[in-house]
Amino acid sequence: MASPSQENNNKLLIRVSELFKSLQKKLYSKVGNIVEKAKEVAKDDPRRIIHSLKVGLALTLVSLFYYFKPLYDGFGVNAMWAVLTVVVVFEFSVGATLGKGINRMLATLTGGFLAVGAHRIATLSGRTGEPIFIAIFVFVIASTVTFMRFFPSLKTRCDYGLSIFILTFSLISVSGYRDNEVLHMAHQRVSTIIIGTCTAIIVCISICPVWVGEELHNLVSSNMEKLGNFLEAFGCEYFQLFECGKSDHDNSFLHGYKSVLDSKNSEETMANLARWEPGHGGFKFGHPWKQYLKIGTLTRQCAYKIESLQCQLKYSKIQTSLGLQRKIQETCVKVSTESGKALKELALTTKNMTQSKSSNANIANLIKAVENLKTLLRISRWEEAIPLEIIPLATIASILMEVVKCIENISEVVHELAFTAHFKCVDATVSPEQSCLFNQGTIQPIATMNIEKHEDIALAE
């Protein structure tokens, strides 16, 4: 038999090993979770892995500054500014990296220049006056420039530059009155920052570059496509609703449009950054990025209306009905489907940067469908109608007519974009001059002509 103390020891050992095992298990599950998450993040956008490796590469390249003695002797401790610059400036997209890099270089140059000037003025005032002058300069410049950061026009373009300006000015002018190598220090800071920025920009552009302009282009067209998908599906979904009581096909794309509702912020940021990018692919420098914001705004307005349609889909349970109700329902489905097609065609026009005649054909079909709906609503009569029963259908008809107005506006702005960005014409049956005539403003797009005319009639009634 084992002694009691030995038994206790054994028990303790078992407990410790159990604790260890449970800890190990927890650790494994934690690591497993992190790996799962990492896989998800990478799967969402595989370019993220490339970006991470690019940052690692750029930093390793810049750290050569410390390694090669001749370079190190030239720049000294200031070489660390190059490392710092790479970390701070290197962003996911070329536009962001260029914007930050150029901002940083210009701000460092002007800030350094001004600081050297401030230092010269301060030294003229003698040993005691110098620090007082410097303190006043720093206070005034820092306060003024910080206030300037609130100006909307400066905020969008050079917020980062202004903060770097304050930084450089204070660093150089303040450190200046300790050692008198102000000019030398300013020169070193500027050159190391230029080297760091250039390293970041070169690595960013040369290895699998992510162009923010292209992202914006794709975002705007995919947003239109999402709305188009909804409208196409809405027709079928609604038809099924009153055909068999419930829907049985996958309706996930009925919710795809939700992301469009909150797209304003990212679109604006992208458009601001895209302006920094040089020409790439089909986009020249000076591509009309602002036009995308216009399309974005109109797409969002359309999305708000679609949100109302989706509410109807959620709440109104319309049973199979006959006569006028059914006729209106069928016409609404037609309008919805044609709206979806027209929007998807506009999305395709934008995405491929090519204009085709089918875009106009789609809009002509849409106009025909909406005209049919209006005629039907105008000439028929509801006899002994109970308002509460009619309301869901009336609401859907009304919102669909507004959606068509929105699509007309979107079509106009897309055609404006096609004109300013010189989209290609791809109609084999029509000569390029003919198919792109409205591109030059001589022929009004069909959408504008017809809908306006019909609207006037409809509204007057």
Add this chain to the structure above:
Amino acid sequence: MASPSQENNNKLLIRVSELFKSLQKKLYSKVGNIVEKAKEVAKDDPRRIIHSLKVGLALTLVSLFYYFKPLYDGFGVNAMWAVLTVVVVFEFSVGATLGKGINRMLATLTGGFLAVGAHRIATLSGRTGEPIFIAIFVFVIASTVTFMRFFPSLKTRCDYGLSIFILTFSLISVSGYRDNEVLHMAHQRVSTIIIGTCTAIIVCISICPVWVGEELHNLVSSNMEKLGNFLEAFGCEYFQLFECGKSDHDNSFLHGYKSVLDSKNSEETMANLARWEPGHGGFKFGHPWKQYLKIGTLTRQCAYKIESLQCQLKYSKIQTSLGLQRKIQETCVKVSTESGKALKELALTTKNMTQSKSSNANIANLIKAVENLKTLLRISRWEEAIPLEIIPLATIASILMEVVKCIENISEVVHELAFTAHFKCVDATVSPEQSCLFNQGTIQPIATMNIEKHEDIALAE
């Protein structure tokens, strides 16, 4: 008579003076414009001026590091990290400054610690192996941490911290293999950054602090108020429309709700930053900021519906009508006005952090109004109705009923907030225990009880 050359000289002088004058004029107008803009920016939010002065003050304070010799001797060139930290960390709100500051301090500490470790391991591998090891370490750590910045949970909380981590790690481990004072450098960097951060935080909190939590609180309640204003005005506006054909009062607040549509991004940023703030005013540390996001989401959903109402106001020109039409119109106006009142009361509850019985009374009135509308729509009959004529009114009635559903949801979430954040009860006529009973979940808010019941009836019909 003057000689020709003298005449030429005179002409030149006149031209130069004219050029000078026009330049002066242009300069004056430019300066005037800038001053105008600055006034506007300052008027929009006078706290911007105070913030700018605060930044100036903090920078001047930190520059004392260079001025006082004992301090300067202690920290040397590294004292500039303090200046840099103040510029980078000092933000408009306390939450943002604290978030960045704490991120920066923790990241510098951990990054420095790891870099010292990496340096020790690298030195073990001898003179030639050292730089290779260091380069590998920098590449691996920079790539991994850059990838981690894409994790959504890390992105919202410590994106800045991760970038500072990379920065500190590379700076210290890379600079380490040139001079062997790694530990000394790490210590200096950490302490100067702590000093800079503390200066920024102390100045930010002690002089007219801007609490981002309070901003969020005000934004969310003012958004509800804006929607309330619209709904109150919509009733009158619409009533006027069919009363006298056109509206003649100022309808600027009919557009105030537009800003609510795009508020998602700023609300989320604010809620993230608010978590960093210590208790202040009526807000304790750990105030349920996430609850505000819920209110914000529902408010936006309501705003989308209001956007549809606004469309109706813009397009449908309803003439004075009699009979059933008029009855429905009047009931709609009543629902709209009551909705506005209820929303404004909820906004007031949130803003003042006090609960009153009038909030429930308002919602009871709203329920009564919407019930009246539904009864009217249920029991009446349209005889020989032309669909196109009924549609605008039917749409408004339908959207208004959806708006009421939204307000019910908002009311629920506001009451949840009142419960979790312990809002005060301010009913003189009712005992505090009684008026706040539903606060503890024992009594369901009137809104929830009645509307649910009525909804079921209405939807079944």
